[in-house]
Each structure stands twice: as C-alpha cells, then as structure tokens.
Amino acid sequence: MSKIYALIIIVLVTIASIYFIVTNSDKSNNSVEQKKDVSTKQKVVVEETKFEGEEGEKISLVEGKIEIQAEPLDDGLARYYNVNLSNGDIIYFFVVKDSKGIYRAAANACQVCFGSKKGFRQEGDNMICNTCGNAYPLEKIATEKGGCNPGPINPDLKVENGKITITETELKEVSGFFN
Secondary structure, X not given: OHHHXXXXXXHHHHHHHXXXXXXXXXXXXXXXXXXXXXXXXXHHHHHHOOOOOOOOEEEOOEOOEEEEXXXXXXXXXXXXXXXXXXXXXXXXXXXXXXXXXOEEEEEEEEOOOHHHOOOXXXXXXXXXXXXXXXXXXXXXXXXXOOOOOEEEEEEEEOEEOOEXXXXXXXXXXXXXXXX
C-alpha cells in the first residue's frame, strides 16, 4: 500500500512540475511578446516624431554651400529654410535682417526645447520659442550658444552679388538639434 501512495505522490509531483513549467513558459513568452510590442510602439513614436515648426523653403547645397537672395529679407521678416546636408541630416533654420541692417542665420531650434521640434516664430523684433514662449531679440540672433535661444549659425552674414552664402560647415554646427 505504501508503494501505491509513493507512486501517486510521484505522479502528482510530476503533473504539478509539468503544469508549473508550462505555465511559466507561457508567461515568459507573453513577457517577450509584450517587450516586442512595447519596443515596436516606441520605435513607431520615434519614427513619427517630425519637425513641427516652420519648415520653410527647401534649398540645396551646391559645392558645400547654400545661397539665399538678400533682397527679400530687407523687410525685417525671418525667412525659413531647410536643407539636406551631405551626410543626410536635415537642418531647419531661418535668416533675418535686424533693425541695424545685419543679416543673421540661426537654427529653428534651441538647446533647451529642441526635443519638441516646434521651432521659433517671429513677433515684431523678437523670435519666440513655440514651446516655452521665450522671446529673443533679433539683434542677438546667433550671438549666444545655449539656453532657449535659436542655435547660432552666423551672426553677421555678408551679402555678395545680392546673395547671402552659408557654408555646410556652419550648418553642421546646429545639426544636433535635428537628429
């Protein structure tokens, strides 16, 4: 009789062990599936994150530089542009002529709020961050790095033959705001 009880206990322990293994295996598979699902969702969010600010006119690099007509900037209004660099990065930026007649170029993003990808808008003699509302005077565009001000490209652009030239090297300085 004790052999029968021992056999029953062995069978029950075996069944319990199999049940435990199968149950944990399903949980582990579900966990893996959930992790895959979460990483897929995260990836989609990253892929969907797009620049939401003023993208402006698409312009192209020619021999490592871009050229912009200066005359349209004489009204003191910022003009927005975007360009693909030779490494594939896209840079969103603006060019503006301040009240002193100085042409300036800056990223349409700042060090503090660049992650929101909303850029700046112009209100009078200020550029306003579309994320936090910080106002930045046109006369200071591209003169300071850091903080919530447009990332500097060039604070004193020169006009030659009616055109402003910005080099790819200058544009690369702000590429980190858009990667």
